[in-house]
Amino acid sequence: MRMKRRRAPTDPIERVNRLPDEEFIARYLQPSSEWVTEWKHPRTNALYDVSLLRSEKLSESDLTACFDLIEETSRKDYENSTTKWQPSKKLKEMRSPDLRYILVKDAADTDGSSLRGFTSLMPTYEYGQAVIYCYEIHLKPELRGTGLGQLLMSFLTTVASNIGKPITKVMLTCFVANQKGLEFYKKLGFDKDEISPGPRKLRHNKVFTPDYVIMSKTAVPQLNTENNSTADGVQSRGGGK
Ligand SMILES: CC(C)(COP(=O)(O)OP(=O)(O)OC[C@H]1O[C@@H](n2cnc3c(N)ncnc32)[C@H](O)[C@@H]1OP(=O)(O)O)[C@@H](O)C(=O)NCCC(=O)NCCS
Numbered sequence: 001m002r003m004k005r006r007r008a009p010t011d012p013i014e015r016v017n018r019l020p021d022e023e024f025i026a027r028y029l030q031p032s033s034e035w036v037t038e039w040k041h042p043r044t045n046a047l048y049d050v051s052l053l054r055s056e057k058l059s060e061s062d063l064t065a066c067f068d069l070i071e072e073t074s075r076k077d078y079e080n081s082t083t084k085w086q087p088s089k090k091l092k093e094m095r096s097p098d099l100r101y102i103l104v105k106d107a108a109d110t111d112g113s114s115l116r117g118f119t120s121l122m123p124t125y126e127y128g129q130a131v132i133y134c135y136e137i138h139l140k141p142e143l144r145g146t147g148l149g150q151l152l153m154s155f156l157t158t159v160a161s162n163i164g165k166p167i168t169k170v171m172l173t174c175f176v177a178n179q180k181g182l183e184f185y186k187k188l189g190f191d192k193d194e195i196s197p198g199p200r201k202l203r204h205n206k207v208f209t210p211d212y213v214i215m216s217k218t219a220v221p222q223l224n225t226e227n228n229s230t231a232d233g234v235q236s237r238g239g240g241k
Contacts, residue, residue, distance in 0.1 A: 013130055016123045016163055017098040021053050024100065028162040031222070034154050039104065042146050047107040048116060055099040055120075062103060065115035067091060069138045077175040081211045098122050099135060102155055104148065116140045119152040123163060127195045130166035131216070132156050137172075153188055160219030169193075171216040182213070190215040 009015050019027070029035040029052070039048045058066075070090065078085040104117040117139035124133050134156055139148060153170075160167045171193060174181045196214035199207050 012166055013123050013125065021057065021100070025052055028159045029155060031162055032158040034151065034158055036151075038107070039148065039151070041143070044142075048143075049105045049107050050102065051105070052100055052102050054097070055095050055101065056097060058101055061113075062101075062115060063091075063094060065113060066101065066103075066118050066120075066136070066138075067094060069115065069118065069140070070136060073138045074175075074178070077177050080177060081175055083212075093135070094120070096122065098124065102152060104139075104143070104152075117143050117148060117152070119156065121156050121159065123159075123167060126171055129168060129171075129195075131169050131171040132160040132163075132167060132219070134170060134172040149184060150188060157217065157219055161222045164221040167219060169216045169218050171214065173212050173214050175212050177211065182215075185215050188217065190217045 009018060016024070016028075025035070037050050039050050040046070041048065055063075067087075067090065071085075071087075075085050099120050099122050101118055101120045103115060105114040106116050107114075119137040120135040122133045122135060124131065126133060134153070137149060137152055156170050160170050170190075172185065172190070174185060176182070193214045193216040197210045199209045202208050
C-alpha cells in the first residue's frame with residue numbers, strides 16, 4: 001500500500017494548530033507574566049489548577065463537565081434564539097480538533113467533578129481575517145466577579161499578541177440577550193466587529209434582527225521577538241522557553 005506523505009503545512013494558522021500543547025504554551029503563553037497554572041480565589045483563598053489542552057486530550061468527564069456548564073449558564077439563551085439548544089451539535093463543535101481548552105479546576109476536589117470554569121479558543125480564519133476565536137467562557141457562580149473571567153480572556157489576548165502576524169484580533173459571539181456577558185466584554189475593550197450582521201429586510205416589510213453579536217478586540221503584536229516565535233515559523237533565539 002502506498003503511504004501518503006503528510007505535507008508540511010504552509011499556512012501559518014495551520015502550523016500553530018499543529019503544535020502540541022506544551023509547545024503552544026511555551027511559545028504563546030509562557031512569555032507573558034499573566035500565564036498561571038494555579039489561581040487563588042480572592043475571597044475564599046481556595047486554590048484552583050489552570051491547564052491548557054487541545055480537545056482530543058480532554059477526558060470524557062472533562063468534556064461532559066464543560067458541556068454541563070454551558071448548559072447551566074446558557075441553555076435558556078440558546079432556547080430563546082434562532083440557533084436553539086442542540087446538544088449533539090454543540091458536542092460536535094466542542095470536539096473540533098483545533099479547539100484548545102483552558103480548564104479551571106478546584107485543586108482540593110479530586111473526585112472527577114472538579115471543573116469550575118473554562119474557556120475554549122481556536123486560531124482560525126473568519127471572513128478572511130486571522131483571529132483567535134473565543135468559543136466559550138463559562139464560570140460556576142462562585143467564581144464570577146472575581147477577576148477570573150478577565151484573566152482567562154487575557155490569556156486569549158496574550159496568545160493573539162504572541163502569535164502575531166497574521167493574527168489581528170480576538171473574536172467572539174455573544175447572544176444579545178446575554179446583557180451581562182456583553183457588559184463584561186465591553187469592559188474588557190471588545191466592540192461590535194464590522195462582520196457582525198445587522199438587521200435584514202425580509203419580505204412584507206418585515207425586519208430580521210440577529211439575536212447575536214460578533215465582537216472583537218484588536219491584538220497588539222508582541223514586539224519582543226526575543227521571547228517569541230512567530231506563526232510564520234521564524235523561531236527567534238530563546239524560543240520563549
Ligand atoms: C461572563 C463571565 C465569564 C465573566 O467573568 P467574571 O469573573 O464574572 O468577570 P470579572 O470578575 O473578571 O470581571 C471583569 C470586569 O468586567 C466587569 N464586569 C463583569 N460582569 C459585568 C457586568 N455584568 N456588568 C458590568 N461589568 C461587568 C467587572 O466589573 C470587571 O471590571 P473591573 O475590573 O473594573 O471591576 C462570567 O460571569 C460567567 O461565566 N457568566 C456566565 C457564562 C456566560 O455568560 N458566558 C459568556 C457567554 S458569551
